[in-house]
Amino acid sequence: MTARPEKIKLVQLGKDDKVPYELLLLADPSKNLVDGYLKQSNIYIARKDNETLGVIVLFPLTPDTVEIKNVAVKPKYQGQGIGSLLIEKAIEAAISNKLKSICIGTANSSVEQLCLYQKLGFEITGLKKNFFTDNYTEPIYENGIRAKHMLVLTRQLNDTL
Numbered sequence: 001m002t003a004r005p006e007k008i009k010l011v012q013l014g015k016d017d018k019v020p021y022e023l024l025l026l027a028d029p030s031k032n033l034v035d036g037y038l039k040q041s042n043i044y045i046a047r048k049d050n051e052t053l054g055v056i057v058l059f060p061l062t063p064d065t066v067e068i069k070n071v072a073v074k075p076k077y078q079g080q081g082i083g084s085l086l087i088e089k090a091i092e093a094a095i096s097n098k099l100k101s102i103c104i105g106t107a108n109s110s111v112e113q114l115c116l117y118q119k120l121g122f123e124i125t126g127l128k129k130n131f132f133t134d135n136y137t138e139p140i141y142e143n144g145i146r147a148k149h150m151l152v153l154t155r156q157l158n159d160t161l
């Protein structure tokens with residue numbers, strides 16, 4: 001694990017705070033889809049010296065499960081552990097709230113993200129076939145692969161990190 005930048009604070013955005021769309025759209029290029037889940041979600045940002053470095057969006061999927069709808073880190077700060085920090089905090093919050101599981105969906109083409117989530121204890125539990133071809137107007141390519149399907153990964157919360 002790369003050393004994390006020091007002095008990072010995680011803060012919850014209030015309803016009147018400015019939403020960091022430039023980050024959210026890195027993880028989800030559809031502003032319509034983002035706006036569809038933001039209102040019902042809790043948004044946390046990683047901040048250092050008043051600069052927003054990353055964001056995570058937590059959507060209450062069921063009374064027992066929260067979904068990470070969006071997680072993104074500013075490109076120049078990626079690979080320094082901030083994404084892991086945001087996801088670990090989301091797991092801790094879900095455990096404190098006595099939830100049973102936390103899940104996250106990502107594309108078949110998101111190879112690095114699939115590595116990261118599995119390293120953090122998430123396991124593949126589902127497939128939303130053609131999610132990206134059905135819901136996005138523009139084709140999405142990553143690592144030379146077309147994003148077609150969404151893999152759903154779940155971490156059960158009966159243990160700690």
Ligand code: ACO
Pocket residue numbers: 001002026027028068069070071072073074077078079080081082083084085104105106107111112113115116119
């Ligand atoms: N093979 C294996 N592991 C890899 C690879 C690879 N090719 N690439 C990255 N990783 C692993 C690294 O090993 C690292 O783990 P380690 O620290 O144990 O070595 C991990 O991925 C990266 O960890 P962090 O530094 O904590 O991640 P980062 O701060 O870069 O945040 C994030 C990850 C949020 C995915 C960031 O890269 C980002 O913003 N990407 C663009 C937006 C995006 O794709 N968001 C997710 C979309 S899905 C969703 O939002 C629900």
